[in-house]
Amino acid sequence: MDISSGWDLVVLGSGPAGEAAAMQAAKGGLRVAVIDRREQLGGNCTHWGTIPSKALRHQVRQVIRSQRNPLLRGLINPRQVRWQDLIQRSGEVVDSQVQVRGDFYIRNRVRVFAGRGEIQSPGEVRVDDDAGRQWLLRTRHILIATGSRPYHPEDVDFDHPRIYDSDTLLRMNHTPRHILVYGAGVIGCEYTSIFTGLGMRVDLINSRQHLLDFLDTEISDALSYHLREQGATIRHSEQYSKLVADDDGVTLELQSGKRLRADALLWSNGRSGNTQNIGLENIGLEANSRGQLAVDERYQTAVEGVYAVGDVVGWPSLASASYDQGRFCAAGIVDGGPVKQVTDVPTGIYTIPGISSVGRTEQELTEARVPYEVGQAFFKNLARAQITGERVGMLKLLFHRDTLEVLGIHCFGYQAMEIVHVGQAVMRQPSPNNTINYFIDTTFNYPTMAEAYRVAAINGVNRVRR
Template sequence: MPAKSTSAKPTYQYDAIIIGTGPGGEGAAMNLAKSGKSVAVVERHDQVGGGCTHWGTIPSKALRHSVSRFIEYNENPLFQMENQSSNLTFPQILKHAAGVIRKQVRLRSSFYDRNRVEVFAGEASFVDAHTIKITPPTGPERLITAETIVLATGSRPYRPTSVDFNHPHIFDSDTILSLQDDPRHIIIFGAGVIGCEYASIFRGLGVRVDLVNTRDRLLSFMDAEISDALSYHFWNSGVTIRHGEEFESIEGLPDGVILHLQSGKKMKADCILFANGRTGNTDTLNLASVGLKADSRGQLKVNAKYQTEVSNIYAVGDVIGYPSLASAAYDQGRIAGHAIIHGDCPTQLIEDIPVGIYTIPEMSSVGKTEQQLTAARIPYEVGRAQFKHLARAQIANTSVGSLKLLFHRDTKEILGIHCFGERAAEIVHIGQAIMMQKNGGNNVEYFVHTTFNYPTMAEAYRVAAMNGLNRLF
C-alpha cells in the first residue's frame, strides 16, 4: 500500500511580525507576547513609538500644555505686575515636547525589552504573505518570516503634489515640529482636529492666525453648540476663520508664502501649515505581492477581527481609517492579538468612543449629539452646567466652558455628554463611566443622588443633571 502523504506545517522564525510601533502595533505586540507568542516588530524609524509619539499626539499635546500654562500665567492677577512682559516662542516650547518624547520612547522601549519582543529598525515590505524584507538605514537587507503579520503602519499628512513641501516656509503637521523661527503670522489650511489644535497653540503664543476651513463650520462631527463655542472662542481671541474655501496654489517666497484660494482670495503670511487630511502608510509595503490593494487614501479593509482579505494578515490603527484615534488603535491591536491567538473575537471596540480635541480650551464628547438625536426622533432633554458658576473653576481661574448632558426624557438614560473647557477630556470620562452601565445603571439621576468632593470640576455633573431634570414635566 502506498504511504499516506502528510503535509508538515511550515516553520517560521516568529509567530507574528508587527509592522509599526505606534499604539496599534504596541497593543498587538504586547498581547501576543504576553500570551507566549514569539514576536518581532519592525519600525522604520530609529526609535519606537510611531507617529503618535514622535510627530502626532504626544508632541502636539505637550506643546498645547505649555501654551495653556503660559496663558494661565498671563491671565492670573497674581502675576500681572506693572512693566512686566513675558514671551514664549515656538522653539522654546518644542524643548518641552522633546523631553516628553524622550520619556515616552524610554518607557515604550522597556515594554518591548521586558516582553522579549525583538525590534528591527528599517523599512518593511512584503516578499510573500509570510515573509517580510527589512531594509535598514545602513547595512544589508534581511528577511524574516512569521505565521501572522499585523500591519500597524499608521498614517502621514496628505501632501498634494502641487505643493512644494521642501520650501522653508511650507509645513505639514509633521515638519512643523522642525520650525525654528518665531513667526508673526501663520496660515493654517485645514480646520480639522489638527488644524484647530495648532491654531490654539500659535494664537496662544501671540501669533496672528488665519484658519482656512474647507467646510462650512468647524468640526462638524461635534455637537453644534460645542463647536460653535470653539468658533466663538477663536473669534474672541483673534483667530480669523475663513469657511468654505479650497486652495488653488501655494506660492513660496523668500520671506514667506502666499496662499491662492479658488474663490480668488489671496493671503500672505510668514509660513503655512497644510493640515488637510492624512494618508495611510501602505505605499512602500509592496502589497501587490500578497494580493492586497489599499484605497485612494492608502487604507485597507478589514473584518470584525481586523483581518484583511489575506487570512494571515491583519491591520489596525490609522491604516484602516475610522476612528483614527490613538486610544482606539491600541484597543484594536489588542483585539487583533486576541483573534490571532484564539481564532475568534468576542471583544469589540465600544460603540460610543470618546473624542478629545486638545484645543485651548479643550473639547470632548461621548455618545450622541443633539443633531443626531433630533434626526432619529428620540425624545431627549438637556442639562447644562456653566463652569463660571463652579467654585473650583473660579479658584483656578478657568471659568470658560460648560458641560452638557443629553438624556432620554422617559427612561432618563444618558445619551450624550459634551464638554468645552479646561480638562474637558478628563471630565467627560466621569459621565462615560455611568453611561456604560447596564441593567438600569445608566441614569442621569445618579449625579443628583451621589456626593461629589467640593470644590471640584466633577460637581458640574450634579449641576447639569439637576438643571436637566428640572426641565421635565
C-alpha cells in the first residue's frame, strides 16, 4: 500500500459538489485529492443524470419542432427515431463534458485517484483501484460528495431487460411503443415528455393527487394538461402492488386493482444517497433510510473534519445547488469563516415545455396572509414566441400589492429555465430595487422572450391600479 501524507482535503466524488469543492479549495492554496470510482470525471450528473437526460430532451425537442415547422413537417417521423441513436448523440455530449471537467483538475493541480474510496478514520481514506493497487491518503479534512442513485425496492427485479431506472435507461437497446413510468417526480415527468415526443404511448403513475405539488398550482395544472395533450395517460393516487416482467414486456398491478401492460417500465420513484461502502461505520456515522447524512451550517457531519455536500445531504438535490454547496463548504474550510448557505434556489424542470420558478407560490402567500397580486404574460402573445412557433407557456409574477416587491416568479414554456434568472436577479436586490417597477422601467430587446417580464409587470400593475 502506498501511503500519501500531507493532504489538506480529500474529496469523495467528482460530481458538481465534489468538483466545486476541490476547485475552490485548490484556489485557496490547499493540497487537494479527489477520489472517484470512474476513470472519467463528472460523477453521476455527467454520466447518468443531468447531462445525458438534457441532451436527450434537446434532441426530442428538435424532432417536435420539425413537426410544427411547415417547411420541415413530414421530413422526420418521430416514431421512426431510434432510442439507440439518441443515446449515441447524448454520449458525444457526455464525452465533451468529461474533457472539459478533466481540464479543470489539470489546471488547478488537483490529484485524481480512480478507484473506490473508503474512510478509515477522520484523517485517513483508502483507495482501491481495479488493478489491485492501494493508496492510503492522510488528510486534515474529508468531504463526502458521492451523489445519489435511483431508489430500488427489494421486490422489483431491476436485472430484467424490460425494467429500467434513470441510469439503466441510457443503455436501453430498443425503442418501446408503449412504456410505463412509475413515479411522477421531476425525473418521471421529464422522461414522460421525452417519450411522448417520440410518439410513444405513456402511462405515468403518480402516487400523489397532483403532479409536482411543490410547484405553483397553476403551473402544475398546466404541466398536467400538456402532458395529456401530448398523449400521456396520467394516473393519480396510485400505488403498485406487484410488477411482473417477461420476454415481451411488463405487467404492473396497482393497489386499486388496475392492471397495466406495456413493452417496458421506467422506475423513477425517488433516489438514495451513495453512502454505502464508504466506511461510515469506521468513524461512527450512520446515514438515514435514504442514504443521507445530517450536517450543520458548515456542512460538517457529527464527526469533526468530515463534511458532506450535494445529494448525500438531501434537499434540494439539484446539480446547481450541489455545486454551490461544495464551493461554500470549501471556502469555509479554507478561511475558517462563516459558511454561506444555499438559498433561493431556482427550480428547473426539463419537461417539454420546461418549468422554472423561484420564490414563493400563490399557495404559500395565501397561507401566510400576504397581500399579493399576479402579473401574467402569455407566450402566445409575444412576437418572439410567434416567430419561433413556441407559443405554449406563460410567465407569472407574484408581487406585494402595497410595496410592489417581487415575491415569486413562475415560468412554464420555451426557455423557462433561462428566463427565470432575470427575475431572480431583481428579487435579490435590496429594497426598493426589488419591485416590478424594474421590469416596467427597463428597456428589453425586442422581440425576445425576456420581454415577457415587461408585459407581465404592466399586467400586474394594471390590476392594482384599477
